[in-house]
Amino acid sequence: MGDTVEAGESTSGRKTTYLRGKDEDADHLFLGNEFFHVLSGVGPSEPSGDHDAIxxxxxxxxxxxxxxxxxxRGYGMLGRGGPMKQVGQTPPTTNSPELLPGAGVQARGGDFSVDVGNADSNSSRGGHGPGVIAVAGGVIAPDKQWRPAPEFASNVGVFGLGGNKVTQQTEVTGATIPLGPDFAGAGVVGLGGRSLAADVGEEPSPDRGPGGPGVVGIAGGIGAPDRDEQVGVGVLGWADTAVGVKGRSFGDAGVSGHSVxxxxxxxxxxxxxxxxxRPHKNLLITNPNGAVDGNPGDLIVTRFEQQHRLWFCTLPNVWKLVQFV
Structure with missing residues (x-):
C-alpha cells in the first residue's frame, strides 16, 4: 500500500496517511498536547539559517x-509569531523590520501568470490572488472551497465575507425554533488596542488614555501616518493627493456622522x-422647488446664468433661496 516512513527519506502511498493520538486504556492515557509536533534540534544539532517546520x-x-x-470552539488554524531573537545582552534600538517579532500569520496570494513570449497572455489584465479570504461560518458548506468574484477580491490583501442573517425556522416538539443568526455580520471588524499601565493576563489594568485606531486605510505610494494622528480614532483614511475617505450610496447618504x-x-x-x-448635476434646474426632494436642513447649489445660488430646505420639499447682502 505504501512505503515505510523513514526520517530523511521520501515516502509515498496511494491512500491517505493517518496519524492518530489515542488512549490505550484507563491506565495508559495519551500524553502531550499535540498529536503531531515538528521542531528543530537544539544546541549543537540546531541547523543554521531559516527553515520551515512544515x-x-x-x-x-x-x-x-x-x-x-x-x-x-477550536480554531481551524492557530499561528503565533516567533519572538525577537536578541543577540547579546543589549536590546536593539533600531526599527528595522528584520528585528521585529514574527507575524502570527503571513498570507500571500498566487501570482497572475504571464507568458512574456505571448503578447495576448495578459490581455485581460487580471490581478493577483488575494492574500486572505476570510468567510464567516454558515455561508458555505464547511467542506467546500469558495472563491469570491474577481471584482471583489482580485489583487487585494484581505477579503472578508460576513455571515448571513437567517429567518428560516423549524418546528421542534411544538415549538418554533430559529435556525440562524438574527443579524448579518460584517466582512471585517477592526478593534484597536487599549492604553494601559500594565497588561496582566485576561484582566488588564484600567485604561490610561485613548486607544489605537480600529482601522487605518493608507493609499498606496505614501508613508504611514504619525502615531499621534491615529490615537482614539475608529477609522482613519490617509492619502497624499487623492481623497482620504470616500463614501457613495445609491439610496441614502454617502457619508453619515453622528455624535452624542x-x-x-x-x-x-x-x-x-x-x-x-458642488452644484446639482442637472444644470437645467435653476430652482429646486418642485424639482428636487428635500428634508429640512438640506442645502443645495444650483446654477443660474453663469452664477451659483445656495438654497436651504425649510420644510419637506420646500426650498428658500439664501440671500447674501
Missing part, C-alpha cells in the same frame, strides 16, 4: 494546508475652504 504543496485547486478545529455630545462632523483645511457643495 511545508505543504497541493495539487491543482487543493489547499496547501487544511485545519479543522475541535468540536469545542459633540458635533456630527468637523471639516478643516490648511489652504482651501473647509467644505464644498
Amino acid at each position: 511545508h505543504g504543496t497541493a495539487l491543482n485547486g487543493g489547499a496547501g494546508v487544511t485545519g479543522v478545529g475541535g468540536a469545542s 455630545k459633540g458635533t456630527g462632523s468637523i471639516f478643516s483645511s490648511d489652504e482651501r475652504a473647509p467644505s464644498q457643495l
